[in-house]
Amino acid sequence: MEIGTNLHRTQERIAAACKNAGRDPGDVTLIAVSKTKPVELLREAYDSGSRHFGENRVQELLVKIPQMPSDVKWHLIGHLQTNKVRQIIGKTCLIHSVDSVKLAGEIEKESAKQNLVTDILLEVNVAKEDSKFGFGLEETEDALRSICGFPHVRVRGLMTVAPFVEDAEKNRPVFRKLYEFYVDMKTKNIDNGSMTTLSMGMTGDFQVAVEEGATMVRVGTGIFGAR
């Protein structure tokens, strides 16, 4: 597995998508999704330049953190249970998967105890898939208004996991819808200007997501190979 080559190709594809859309590649952060992969492979990615890593399970994240250099920025991208919040506060760069006001409330409580502010994204289930977590698009604004009242939680933006599709073009309307909603929320300025992040796009569809405005893409298979 040539992780360095995969990373380089992924960056090139991001740059090409940015060019198509008239965007600056510097505005898109690539998160190397390393879930289920051994730390040796994460180190290889690190040595090839990766600094942002995404994990979907708290336990796995906690095992990997001390084995990697301290300048790694860790992203929690998977569903988070309220009873696991205490263990990860202060350890993440960004929690992408906040899908209830109750969970945000727990993050607030634990962050307050540690006297810090935790950056989060609200996960939105744009395509309304039963199998997926996240707020419905129509409930996200109310949730955002509630959560923005929490002093130890900072909502940096929105995240979505688009449906699994063979043809990435099929997800373009999903990404476009979330981008439009994101701009709408920014315009309403509910968050005092802290919303700068739109996390969307995975191995199968990240180029389309970038063309539609993603500022973070989460790529696992395309960097580390099949799981």
Ligand SMILES: *Cc1c(COP(=O)(O)O)cnc(C)c1O
């Ligand atoms: C696993 C995962 C990814 C990466 O998926 P790939 O298809 O391997 O790129 C991205 N986002 C989330 C939330 C994931 O769980």
